[in-house]
Amino acid sequence: MTQTESVATGPEADPPGTAATRTDAPCTDAPGTAATRTDSPGTTAPRRQTLILTAVLLAVFVVPTSISGTGVALPHIGADIGASLVPLQWVVNAFNVAFACLTLAWGSIADIIGRIRAFTIGAALYAVASLVSVFAANVYVLDAARALAGIGGAALFACGAALLSTVFEGPARGRAFALFGTVAGLGVSFGPSLSGLLVETAGWRWVFALHAVVLGLVLLAVPAMSKGVRETRDQDARIDVAGTALFVVAMLLLTTGIAQGSQWGWASPGVLGLFAGTVVALGAFAAVEKRHTHPMLDLGAVADRRFLALCLVPVAGSFAFVTMLTYLPSYLTAAGGHSSGAAGLIMVLLTFPMLVLPLIAAKLVAKGVRAMTIIFVSLVCLVVGVAGLSLFSPDVDLALVALPMLITGAGYALAAGLVDGEALSLIPPERAGMAAGFLNTLRLGSEAVAVAVYGSLLATLLTGRTSDGIAAFPGAGDAATVAGTAAGGNIDGPAEAVSAAQREGFVDFLVDAYDSAFHTVIWVLAATCLVLLATVALLLRRGGGKSPTAPAS
Template sequence: MSTQTASSAAPAAPAAEEKTGRSLTLIAVLLAVFVVPMSISGTAVALPDIGVSTHAELAPLQWVVNAFNVAFACFTLVWGSVADIIGRVKAFAAGAAIYAAASLASAFATDVLWLDAARALAGIGGAAIFSCGAAIVSTIFEGPARAKAFAYFGTVAGVGVALGPSLSGALVQTLGWRWVFAVHAIALVVVLIAVPAISKAMPVTRSTGARIDFAGSALFVVAMVLLTTAIVQGSQWGWGSVGVVALFAGAVVVLAVFAFVENRREHPMLDLSVLRNRRFVGLCLVPVAGSIGFVTMLTYLPSYLTAVTGRDTGAAGLIMVLLTAPVLVCPMLAAKLVTRGVSALTLIYVSLACLIVGDVALTLFSPDIAIAVVAVPMIVTGAGMGLAAGLVDGQALEQVDPAKAGMAAGFLNTLRLGSEAIAVAVYGSALATVLGSNITDGIGAHAGASHAARVASQAAGGDLARAAEVSGATDRQGFLDFLTQAYDSAFHAVLWGLAVACLVLCAVVFALLRGGARRVTGRTS
C-alpha cells in the first residue's frame, strides 16, 4: 500500500515544481513588463523638476522622454531576432540588466545630456524586456493557460500605462525625481534574481547554426532612428520642413535597402516570409488601431478637459479613470470568455468596433457637457483597447513557427510602439493645424487681438488663459470664450478623423484575418 502511494505520488512532485517555475517566471516577466510602460507614461511628470535641477533647456529636456521611445522602437525587433539565436532567457536577462544599469545611471545624472543618454540605454533594455518577455510567455504556456497568461500581460501593461503618472508624481513630490528611476532599477534587480528560475522553466529554444544579422540590425536601427526622429521633430520643425522631409526620405531609402539585404540572407533579422502570413499581419495591425483610437485620447483628452471644460488637473485625472479602467479589467474578461468557447477573433472584432463607436461617441464632448453623458463612450473606447490587449499577442505568436516567436514578438511590439508615437504626433500636429486655422479666421473679429501664430501655439498646448493674454485682446473674457470654441471645434474635427482612420484600418484587419493562413513555419524559396 505504501509502495503504491509513493510511486503514484512521485510524478506529482516534478509537475508541481514545473507549475511553480512557470508561475514564478510569469511573475518576474510581468514585473519587468510593468516597469517599461510605467516609465513611458510616468517620466514626463518628472520633467519640470528635472529641468530645474539640471538647468536644462526645452529641447534636451524633451529628449528625456523621446530618447527612451526612439531607442525602444529601434531595438524591439532587433532583440526579438537576437533572442531566437542566443536564447530568450539570456536576451531577457540582458535587457533587464541594461535597464537596471541605465535607470541607476539616470538616478545619478548630473546634467540633462547624461540623462538623455541613460534614457536611450534604458529604451534598449526595455525593448528586450517586451520582445523576449512575450516570447517566453508564449513558449512556456499552452492552450487556455497561454490565453490567461497573455491576459495578465496585457493587464499589467495597461496598469503600468495608467498608473505611471500617478506613481511617478507621488515619488517626485515625496522623494524627488531621481527616485522615479531608482525604483525602476530596484524592480529590475528583483527580476534579475528570478532569472535562474526562469531558465529552469524554459525549454531550449536557441536556433542552431544561426548567426546574428548585424547588417540587417544596423540598417533597421538606422531606418527607425530616422523615422522616429522625423515623427518626434515633425511638430517642432514643421511636417513640410526640409529637415523632416529629408528624415522621412532617408528612412524610406534605408528600409528599401534593409528589405533587399534581408531577402538575400540565410538567417535574416526579419524573415520577410512571415509577412506573407495575412493572419499574422492582420493581428499585428490590431494594436495600431488601439494607438489611433485609444492612445491619442489617453494623451490629449486631459488637455481638453482642463482647457475647454475648465476642470482642474485632479478632476481631469479622475475622469480619465473611465477611459483607463476597462484596460485593467477587459484583458482578463477576454481570457475567461475564450476559455468558455468564445472565439478570440470575435473578441478582437468587438474590440475594433468599440474603438470606432467610442471615438464617434466622444464627439458628444462639449464645454458644458455632463460627465455622465460621455461616461459610456469613454468606457467603450477603453474596452476597445482592453479586450485586445494581451489576447492579440497570444493569437499573433500562434501564427508563426515557435522558433521565431522572438522575432514575431519584436515585430508586433515595433508596430505597437511605433504606431503610438506616430498617432500621438500626428494628432498633435493635426490639432495644432486646425486650431491655428480657426484662430486665424476668427481673430480679426476681436478688438486689439493679434499675433495669431503665437496665440495658436500657446492654445495648442492647452493654456488658453495665457493665449488670451498673449493676444492683447481688449475683451479678454470674450476672446477666451472664442479660444474655447476654437479648441472645441478643432478637437471634434480631429476626433472624426481618428474615427475614420480606425474604420479604414479595421476594414484592412478584417480583410487580412478573414482569409489569412494559420502558420508560416519557414522561409519559402
C-alpha cells in the same frame, strides 16, 4: 533523422512518468552541426511558470510606466538641472526612439542567443540606466541614460512576450497574455499618476530609482527562471548585423522625423529628408532580408495575412485609445475648465476597462468563445467609442460621455494580450522572439506615430481657426504661437496678453477654436480605426487555411 526525448529536467521537473515529450525538427547530427531544438511550450513546472510570469509582468509594468509617466517629471527636471527645452524633450524622445528602433532586433537576437539571456541583458541595461538617471548631474547624461533604458526596454518587451509563448500553452497561455496586456495597459494608464505622486512627495529622481529597484528584483529571479525554460535556439544562426543596422537606421530616421516635426515643421526639408531616408533604408532592409540565411525579420511570416492582420489590431488601439490617453486631459483642462486632478479622475472612465476586461476575455476564450470574435468586437468598440467622444463639449454633462469613454477603453482592453497570444500561435516556437519583436514594434511605433499625428493635426487646425479671428484681439500675438500654446492645454497663458476688458472674450474664442479642432481630429481618428477594421477583416478573410509558418500540430 527525428529525435524524441523527455523535456523534464531539473529540480522542478514533472515527476517520473508524467514528463511530456518533445519531437525535434529533422536535423543533421554531423560533427560541428548544431541541431535546432523545438521544445513544447507548457512543460515548465507550475511554480516556475508563476515565477517567470511574475518577473515578466514586473518588467512589462516598468516599460510603459516609463513611456507615459516620465513626461510628468520634465518641468521639475528642467528646473533642477537647468535644462533648456530641446534637450529636456529628449529625456522622453531618447527612450522612445531607442525602444522603437530595437524592439524587432531584440526579438530576433533572442531567438539566437536565448530568450532568458536576452531578457536578462535587457533588465540589466535598464537597471543600470535607471541608476545613472538617478545620479545624472546634467540633462545630456540623463538623455544618454534614457536612450540606454530604451534599449533595455525593447529587450524586456520583445523577450518577455516570447518567454510567455515558450512557457505556457492552451488556456494558460491565454491567461498569461491577458495578464501581460493588463499590466502593460495599467502601466500606460497609471504611469502619469504614479510618477506625479513620486515627483510631488520624493522628487523626480525617485521616478527612476523605482525603475531600478523593480528591475533589480527581476534580475534576482533570473537564476530560478532559467531552470524552468526549455528554449528553442538555432545555434547555427548568426545575428543579422546588416539587417539590424538598416532597420535601426530606418526607425531612427522615422522616429526622429516624428519627434522633430513639431519643431522643424512637417513640410520642412529636414523632416521630409528624414522620411525619405526612412523609405530608402526600409527598401534596403527588405532587400537584405530576402538574401540573408537567418534574417532578423522573416518576411514570410509578415506575408502571412493572418499574422499581419493580428499585428494591425494594436495599431487601431494606438489611434483610438493611446491618443485619448495622451491628449484628452488637455482638452478637459483647456476647453472643459477642469483642474488637473479632476481631469485625472475623469480619465479613470477610459482606463477602468483595463483592470478587468483582459482577464474576462481570456476566461471567455477558455470557455469556448472564439478569440477572433472578441478581437473583432474590440475593433468595433474602438470605432464606436472614439466616434462617440465627439459628444464632448466644453460644458458637457459627464454622464453623456461616460459611455463612449468606457467603450473606447473596452476596445483597447479586450484585445490587450489576447492578440499577442493569437499572433504568436501562428509562428513556430523558434521564431517567437522575432514575431513578438515585430508585433511590439508595430504596437509602440504606431503609438508614436498616432500621438504625433494627433498633435500635429490639432495644432494645424487650431492655427487655422485662431488665424480667422485673432485680429479682433489686439496684442494677442502670433496665431501660430497662440495656437501651439493652447494645443498644449494652456489657454490662460495667451489670454494674459490681451487687455483685461477683452480677456474673457478671448478665452471663449480660444475654447471654441480648440473644441472645433478637437472634434475634427476625433472624426479623423474614427475614420482611421474604421479603415483598420476593414483591413483586418479583409486580410483574415483572404488568409483562411493553415498558415505556412504555423507550427505543426
